[in-house]
Amino acid sequence: MELQSEVHVSENRDLDSLNGVINGDVSGRIETVNGLDEGNNVAHVLQPNQSKHGHYGDLPASKISELMKLGGLESTSTHSLFSVVSRILDESIEKKDEDIPQRVASVLKLVLQEIEQRVSIHSENMRKQNNLYKSREDRFQSKIKALETLATGTTEENEVVMNQLQLMKIEKTNIEERKKLEEQDLIKLRQEKNRCESQILSLKEELALTKKNYEENLLQLEAKAEETKDNLQKKILELECLLTDSSNKLKELEDFSESKFLSWRRKEHGYRHCIDSQFGTLQELRFASESIKQEISKIKNIYAEEFYHFGENIKGLIDAAQNYHHVFEENRKLYNEVQDLKGNIRVYCRIRPFLPGQSEKQTTIQYIGENGELVVLNPSKPGKETHRLFKFNKLFGPATTQEAVFRDTQPLIRSVLDGYNVCIFAYGQTGSGKTYTMTGPNVTSVVDWGVNYRALNDLFIISQKRHGSVAYEIGVQMVEIYNEQDVLELMNIGLMNRAVGATALNERSSRSHSILTVHVRGTDLETNAVLRGCLHLVDLAGSERVDRSEATGDRLREAQHINKSLSALGDVIFALAQKSLHVPYRNSKLTQVLQSSLGGQAKTLMFVQLNPDVESYSETISTLKFAERVSGVELGAARSNKEGRGVRELMEQVASLKNVIAKKDEEIGRLRSVKTNGNGERRSASSPRYGSPSPRRHRSIGPARPSERLSGGKSSSEKAASDLENSSEYSDKHSEAGSQQSMDEHHKEFFRQSRLAVVGGGENFPEETGIKFDLAAADGGKNPNEDFELLGFGDADSEERLSDISDGVLSMGTETDGSNNSIVEYTLFPEPAKPSTEVTEKPNVPIKIPRPPKKQDQAGVHWGRDMKGNHPTYSPNILLTIIRAPQVLKNPQLAVLLQVNLPKDGSK
Numbered sequence: 001m002e003l004q005s006e007v008h009v010s011e012n013r014d015l016d017s018l019n020g021v022i023n024g025d026v027s028g029r030i031e032t033v034n035g036l037d038e039g040n041n042v043a044h045v046l047q048p049n050q051s052k053h054g055h056y057g058d059l060p061a062s063k064i065s066e067l068m069k070l071g072g073l074e075s076t077s078t079h080s081l082f083s084v085v086s087r088i089l090d091e092s093i094e095k096k097d098e099d100i101p102q103r104v105a106s107v108l109k110l111v112l113q114e115i116e117q118r119v120s121i122h123s124e125n126m127r128k129q130n131n132l133y134k135s136r137e138d139r140f141q142s143k144i145k146a147l148e149t150l151a152t153g154t155t156e157e158n159e160v161v162m163n164q165l166q167l168m169k170i171e172k173t174n175i176e177e178r179k180k181l182e183e184q185d186l187i188k189l190r191q192e193k194n195r196c197e198s199q200i201l202s203l204k205e206e207l208a209l210t211k212k213n214y215e216e217n218l219l220q221l222e223a224k225a226e227e228t229k230d231n232l233q234k235k236i237l238e239l240e241c242l243l244t245d246s247s248n249k250l251k252e253l254e255d256f257s258e259s260k261f262l263s264w265r266r267k268e269h270g271y272r273h274c275i276d277s278q279f280g281t282l283q284e285l286r287f288a289s290e291s292i293k294q295e296i297s298k299i300k301n302i303y304a305e306e307f308y309h310f311g312e313n314i315k316g317l318i319d320a321a322q323n324y325h326h327v328f329e330e331n332r333k334l335y336n337e338v339q340d341l342k343g344n345i346r347v348y349c350r351i352r353p354f355l356p357g358q359s360e361k362q363t364t365i366q367y368i369g370e371n372g373e374l375v376v377l378n379p380s381k382p383g384k385e386t387h388r389l390f391k392f393n394k395l396f397g398p399a400t401t402q403e404a405v406f407r408d409t410q411p412l413i414r415s416v417l418d419g420y421n422v423c424i425f426a427y428g429q430t431g432s433g434k435t436y437t438m439t440g441p442n443v444t445s446v447v448d449w450g451v452n453y454r455a456l457n458d459l460f461i462i463s464q465k466r467h468g469s470v471a472y473e474i475g476v477q478m479v480e481i482y483n484e485q486d487v488l489e490l491m492n493i494g495l496m497n498r499a500v501g502a503t504a505l506n507e508r509s510s511r512s513h514s515i516l517t518v519h520v521r522g523t524d525l526e527t528n529a530v531l532r533g534c535l536h537l538v539d540l541a542g543s544e545r546v547d548r549s550e551a552t553g554d555r556l557r558e559a560q561h562i563n564k565s566l567s568a569l570g571d572v573i574f575a576l577a578q579k580s581l582h583v584p585y586r587n588s589k590l591t592q593v594l595q596s597s598l599g600g601q602a603k604t605l606m607f608v609q610l611n612p613d614v615e616s617y618s619e620t621i622s623t624l625k626f627a628e629r630v631s632g633v634e635l636g637a638a639r640s641n642k643e644g645r646g647v648r649e650l651m652e653q654v655a656s657l658k659n660v661i662a663k664k665d666e667e668i669g670r671l672r673s674v675k676t677n678g679n680g681e682r683r684s685a686s687s688p689r690y691g692s693p694s695p696r697r698h699r700s701i702g703p704a705r706p707s708e709r710l711s712g713g714k715s716s717s718e719k720a721a722s723d724l725e726n727s728s729e730y731s732d733k734h735s736e737a738g739s740q741q742s743m744d745e746h747h748k749e750f751f752r753q754s755r756l757a758v759v760g761g762g763e764n765f766p767e768e769t770g771i772k773f774d775l776a777a778a779d780g781g782k783n784p785n786e787d788f789e790l791l792g793f794g795d796a797d798s799e800e801r802l803s804d805i806s807d808g809v810l811s812m813g814t815e816t817d818g819s820n821n822s823i824v825e826y827t828l829f830p831e832p833a834k835p836s837t838e839v840t841e842k843p844n845v846p847i848k849i850p851r852p853p854k855k856q857d858q859a860g861v862h863w864g865r866d867m868k869g870n871h872p873t874y875s876p877n878i879l880l881t882i883i884r885a886p887q888v889l890k891n892p893q894l895a896v897l898l899q900v901n902l903p904k905d906g907s908k
């Protein structure tokens, strides 16, 4: 193979050189001639003349000589030379120009010489080439031979070679594949290269940019450096100046310090001298202090002895101080006793806590003292109002429990069992906690019980404890005073469900005055002495500023009435505090009801309820002022309504005498009226009954006549005495009562039943049941007197009772202010009817009244007997429930007062 390729190579080389020899010169010549066409050769030189003049013969001599000089013929190709010659000749033939110009002939000669020369050269070259070809042919022949021998002798080798060729082919394909891959790689690399190049380009751009920036920065820095350099140089100059200055100053300072040093030296000498002398003095002082110390220790001992004596004395003082507290406590007790003797109204102040949701509010209560001192301040107007101090008998803070409040009230309440009249009333603005204190927020929980429930419970328990020595009868009444004008019309509603309504100040605001009265009659089992006590527990309606409560319509009317009755209460208090001769009790029903407690010698306690809220500040202040005034009222020492048998008999005698006189008066009155008015003008004579104030009114105030009631509400002698004073009134009323028949039958029946309950209780409701019902009725616009008549109150007896306030029986409207509906009368503990002459002469009305229907339990209360016919028993805590039973009132026109007595045997 190698040999073969070698042959090929040499063969090719020889052929090339041969072609070069054959063609090279020829083509070279031709190229040279062609080049002459373009360059400075003859053809080229001649052509412009030809184109210009159309004939070579016109060639100027200068051009031809120029051609000659240039020697351009040598470099012109043979072919060109021939064409030039032939053209020249053709031209001269065309022109039939026999004479060829000299110049052209010389050119032609030259051209021909050149052509001859070349031809000879060419032929020489051809000969040489032929020789060369021959020698080469020989060599090729020998090589062919050698190759033929090789080819024949190497078939096996051929196979091997074929195999190798096959392998090589495979390898070739592999190589081709690899090549492909490599090509792909190459493409990738190229792409990479392109990318790199673009990167390089961008980098180059960046570099250029950076370079540019750098150069700019450099320029700036250089400028800055220049500037800084200038500055530094300036500074250096300045510093140099400073340096020179400071070196000057240093010099000066050195001089100065030198002089100072010298002066200090001198001073040091002086001080040394001084210290030496001081040291001497100090030594002397030391000796002196030693001696003083000794003296002090002596004095200390003396002081210690004296301190010991002081300690002893202080101990004594501490003991004295402790005793002082006891004494102070005793003083307080004594003060209270003096107050009791004076009969001052006790005032307990209670502050309610903030209600849930009010926790963030500011309080007006600044200080709550242990001994009843209270300081209030309006924090929303600091500086304007100063602190205000009030002092009361007791002060209960917001955290005080119902039990604690009652504990301080208990002694007063228990005195009812000893025959005292006691009145406890709660006063305060709406929502201040009056009902909370008097009734409690939740009557089902004993812990929440207010004073009312606790008082009843306590009285029942004590009375039971004492049952061996005293037989107690306890009665409970409840009265509501709603709007003064509507008092009786609404009592039936109020009795059951106390009127409540929402105002802006209290969600459930009591819109009426509620009075719970507990009557106690105790008979001493040894002496038979009878004592009577009466406890009024009054929950007043809230005092409020109409504008603040935002009340309108009915609420406004209520508020105005409430405020009216409360201001009437204030007037009464004020008159009492002033010890005025006239006390305006009659200005409101409330003060009339409370007259016995405010004006009589009763024990009276007022709870002043406060709302600590800042917004209630003005109400709080006015409430406290009112309370202060109340605490100054002296009612006189309370007296017990306790009478012995002798007194009782005397009273009875007086009462019977009164009764006789009353009869006489009645007769006289009747005769008079018959005489003066004839037929029916009696009515005008009766006008003073309701129109004018009665002297009886004043007589009835206070417990001055406790025995009157005791001697028997039904005693004829008492009736007589009573009627003596008011005989004309009585007779008028009596006759008037007879003429009024407007009340409907239902009312009458109801009243008959109630009358039976009162007077004939023994018949329908056995006394041992301990349950009695007192009913009073009023038909506002109709005829109260008829009610009186029906109830048996139209006689002197009832008249007497109506006017009697002092013995604990509530009486209202006996001397009216013109409203004819203000009659509330009920009798507690009526004395058993005694056979008397009066009775035979004038049969008691109730006797005429038919027995009530047997079915009396419509109200859900067994009137005397339970469903099985047994006598029911009542525990204290259901008493009020009974009172509140809604079915008790069937007719809204009726005001019902329910009385429940304990069984005599003391069982609940």
Ligand SMILES: Nc1ncnc2c1ncn2[C@@H]1O[C@H](COP(=O)(O)OP(=O)(O)OP(=O)(O)O)[C@@H](O)[C@H]1O
Residues within 6 Å of the ligand: 351, 352, 353, 355, 398, 428, 429, 430, 431, 432, 433, 434, 435, 436, 437, 441, 506, 508, 509, 510, 511, 540, 541, 542, 543, 609
């Ligand atoms: N000592 C107290 N502790 C906790 N809550 C109290 C206390 N006193 C009063 N409250 C609450 O304050 C609210 C108002 O009290 P209450 O109804 O007794 O006021 P009031 O003076 O009777 O109002 P009104 O005159 O409008 O009837 C009630 O929600 C009551 O539970």
